Amino acid sequence: MNKDSISKMITIHGVNGISLLNSENEALLSNIKDQQISEAFVFLSSVMPDLEALLAMGAVKQVMLKGAGQQNLSTFAHKKNTLCIQSDPLLSATLLGQQIRSAIG
Amino acid sequence: MKSILTNTISLKDDEDSYLFHEGECLEFSSTKEQADQLSEVALFFDQFFSALRDSDLLYTESHIEVDHALIIANILKNGHILLTITNTAPHAHSNLQHKRPIIQTPRSLVSNKTPSKPLDKKPTALSxxxxxxxxxxxxxxxxxxxxxxxxxxxxxxxxxxxxxxxxxxxxxxxxxxxxxxxxxxxxxxxxxxxxxxxx
CATH class of the missing domain: 1.10.150 (DNA polymerase; domain 1)
Structure with missing residues (x-):
């Protein structure tokens, strides 16, 4: 993932924040200022391996959290890192996933 | 009495739903074996949503995309976990359209109630x-x-x-x-x- 990919993601309509976590769940880059959201992403990223093992349905590609009046929080597995996206509730998981994967290339 | 699943959701041909309470499957649209296998997944989401709530993060729905399926987990107001699994394999629809599931309850199938046995993938010192x-x-x-x-x-x-x-x-x-x-x-x-x- 390079700067161009990140730039493309930031311009996706409805995307409000991006963070990239390494395998230790440390932020390699982030424009998310809300500490609570950042912690939620770390939590989400940390439970993805447990979820993948429990489901036993193959690799978990994307996880999205939704809640009334909340910004959606999505994580995407990218190599050993986790890409975290904060987005508007109206942006669907499918559409966001397609656009993010297109931006990653 | 109508089932909770039929009252709350409309299943498509390639979808199956399961309603859990504390890891016990209350209703399902597939087979009991599949429902039992998802018991630990439901327990996971119990704790997952509980952890979010404890951190004042009011999220109640999670979409998980895997290779050929989309899993949606909801925590309902009564604390039940609703799992909906959609088969997204290319030919899923044509393969499954003969099988429109009938909502079943475990109790209607099992006369002596037996708790769902979690299926550990491998024996460990701590399951x-x-x-x-x-x-x-x-x-x-x-x-x-x-x-x-x-x-x-x-x-x-x-x-x-x-x-x-x-x-x-x-x-x-x-x-x-x-x-x-x-x-x-x-x-x-x-x-x-x-x-x-x-x-």
Whole structure:
């Protein structure tokens, strides 16, 4: 993932924040200022391996959290890192996933 | 009485839904075997949404995309977990359209109620369900970081000694070291020991 990919993601309509976590769940880059959201992403990223093992349905590609009046929080597995996206509730998981994967290339 | 599933959702041909309460499947649109296999997934989401709520993150729905399926987990107002699994394989629709599931309840199929048996993928000194139960206790002290800390300590335990049922107490001591106060350490160990006796 390079700067161009990140730039493309930031311009996706409805995307409000991006963070990239390494395998230790440390932020390699982030424009998310809300500490609570950042912690939620770390939590989400940390439970993805447990979820993948429990489901036993193959690799978990994307996880999205939704809640009334909340910004959606999505994580995407990218190599050993986790890409975290904060987005508007109206942006669907499918559409966001397609656009993010297109931006990653 | 109409089932909760038929009252709340309309299933498509390639979808199956399961309604759980504390890991026990109350209703399902597929087979009991599949419902049993998802018991631990439902327990996971119990704890997952609970951890989010404890951190004042009011999320109630999670979409998980895997290779050929989309899993949607909802926590309902009554605390039930609703799992909906959609087969997204290219020919899923044509393969499954003959099978429009009929909503079933486990009790209608099993006369003597037997608890769902979690299916551990491999035998370990601490089953996945026991690990999840201990993580749930840790969340009360360490918040969202509890899973990371548990996994680190669990690995450390495995490196220090051959994990066995007898050495599980040492795992609890290692985990207790991660807590801040003596009071927390004592309370955590007491609760976790109760959990270990159950598994």
């Amino acid at each position: 996945e369900s026991a690990q999840l139960a201990i993580k749930k206790i840790l969340i009360n002290y360490l918040g969202p970081a509890s899973t990371i800390i548990f996994n680190d300590v669990y690995s450390k335990w495995g490196a220090l000694e051959q994990p066995t049922e007898k050495s599980r107490a040492n795992l609890l001591k290692l985990l207790a070291e991660e807590l801040y106060t003596q009071d927390e350490k004592i309370k955590f160990q007491a609760k976790a020991e109760v959990i270990l006796k159950k598994y």
